[in-house]
Amino acid sequence: DTDPAPDLRSVLPSEVNSKYNTIYGIVFDAGSTGTRIHIYTFHQRAAGSPLELDGEIFESVKPGLSAYANQPEKGADAVLSLLQLAQDAVPSSHWQKTPLILKATAGFRLLPVHQAEGLLSEVRKVFNSSPFLVPENSVTILDGTDEGILAWITVNFLTGRLHGDHSVGTLDLGGASTQITFLPLNKATLDETPQESLASFELFNSTYRLYTRSYLGLGLKEARLAVLEASVSVAQQEQTFRSHCFPPALNGSWVFSGVTYRYGGHSDGLTGFHLCYSEVQRIVVGKLHQVEEIRHSPFYAFSYYYDRAVDSSLIGECHVCAA
Numbered sequence: 053d054t055d056p057a058p059d060l061r062s063v064l065p066s067e068v069n070s071k072y073n074t075i076y077g078i079v080f081d082a083g084s085t086g087t088r089i090h091i092y093t094f095h096q097r098a099a100g101s102p103l104e105l106d107g108e109i110f111e112s113v114k115p116g117l118s119a120y121a122n123q124p125e126k127g128a129d130a131v132l133s134l135l136q137l138a139q140d141a142v143p144s145s146h147w148q149k150t151p152l153i154l155k156a157t158a159g160f161r162l163l164p165v166h167q168a169e170g171l172l173s174e175v176r177k178v179f180n181s182s183p184f185l186v187p188e189n190s191v192t193i194l195d196g197t198d199e200g201i202l203a204w205i206t207v208n209f210l211t212g213r214l215h216g217d218h219s220v221g222t223l224d225l226g227g228a229s230t231q232i233t234f235l236p237l238n239k240a241t242l243d244e245t246p247q248e249s250l251a252s253f254e255l256f257n258s259t260y261r262l263y264t265r266s267y268l269g270l271g272l273k274e275a276r277l278a279v280l281e282a283s284v285s286v287a288q289q290e291q292t293f294r295s296h297c298f299p300p301a302l303n304g305s306w307v308f309s310g311v312t313y314r315y316g317g318h319s320d321g322l323t324g325f326h327l328c329y330s331e332v333q334r335i336v337v338g339k340l341h342q343v344e345e346i347r348h349s350p351f352y353a354f355s356y357y358y359d360r361a362v363d364s365s366l367i368g369e370c371h372v373c374a375a
């Protein structure tokens with residue numbers, strides 16, 4: 053049992069770097085719309101040198117953990133089922149030295165503290181009963197600032213832009229929050245930005261000072277609920293949420309975070325862009341901080357921006373990056 057399971061061999065190319073020790077790492081992304089596991093394999097050419105990524109196994113389940121706010125044990129079961137994959141993929145000889153972490157995002161930030169803590173504590177139990185290495189603070193909620201910074205680092209690292217003045221900003225649209233992050237080059241931007249939206253950190257011997265802002269509740273799904281003025285309690289009474297964004301005759305239902313929401317067009321027969329636009333404006337007016345510099349800065353947009361751009365044929369599907 054020192055080899056990965058046969059069906060996973062292709063994604064964990066242990067033979068390629070067999071002369072080096074394989075190092076594994078397991079990361080859970082507990083998003084508002086799903087829980088995902090990433091099982092990474094790395095090798096290291098010499099002690100102290102950087103890890104080099106060899107492969108990754110990815111799997112996900114829906115709904116997100118935050119949907120189990122009232123049934124934390126059931127939420128932890130979803131984590132346990134994904135963890136089984138890791139036990140199959142990582143040779144047992146490596147279990148004890150393979151770190152396991154879970155980072156929860158905006159779905160958790162929206163929960164009352166006692167519910168979020170209840171879920172995290174059930175997940176900790178699952179982690180502690182696993183054969184893997186559980187570092188201190190391995191199960192936590194990522195704050196919006198860290199989420200924005202990590203997305204910015206990822207995009208600029210992967211596109212070779214971390215050094216120099218040619219970084220790109222990032223726009224990340226999740227289910228429950230959205231983040232905008234960029235490296236300001238104008239002094240005016242720094243002057244007009246509140247301190248809590250500026251984050252400094254060291255990376256590869258450079259210091260970065262980023263503008264980053266996370267809007268909790270303005271992720272795609274939560275913003276949709278806000279536009280519909282939908283609440284869980286009203287949804288449970290099976291009332292229909294109506295909007296001018298829908299054709300008048302439309303009636304449908306939508307499941308988010310384990311709750312079914314019925315929605316439909318207005319009985320006044322009115323619909324169309326302008327009416328819809330003002331409904332959406334109502335939820336963003338006065339909430340957005342906009343600096344002039346972003347008008348002239350390049351941005352990369354991903355997550356639901358990508359999904360929706362594909363759905364509406366604004367861009368083609370990226371088969372290589374979806375793999």
Ligand SMILES: Nc1ccn([C@@H]2O[C@H](COP(=O)(O)OP(=O)(O)O)[C@@H](O)[C@H]2O)c(=O)n1
Binds near residue numbers: 082
């Ligand atoms: N590994 C991942 C995980 C999520 N996503 C995208 O992130 C969006 C959902 O974000 P999320 O459920 O993590 O939401 P938040 O908790 O960040 O608000 C979807 O568009 C997913 O396709 C992704 O592109 N890659």
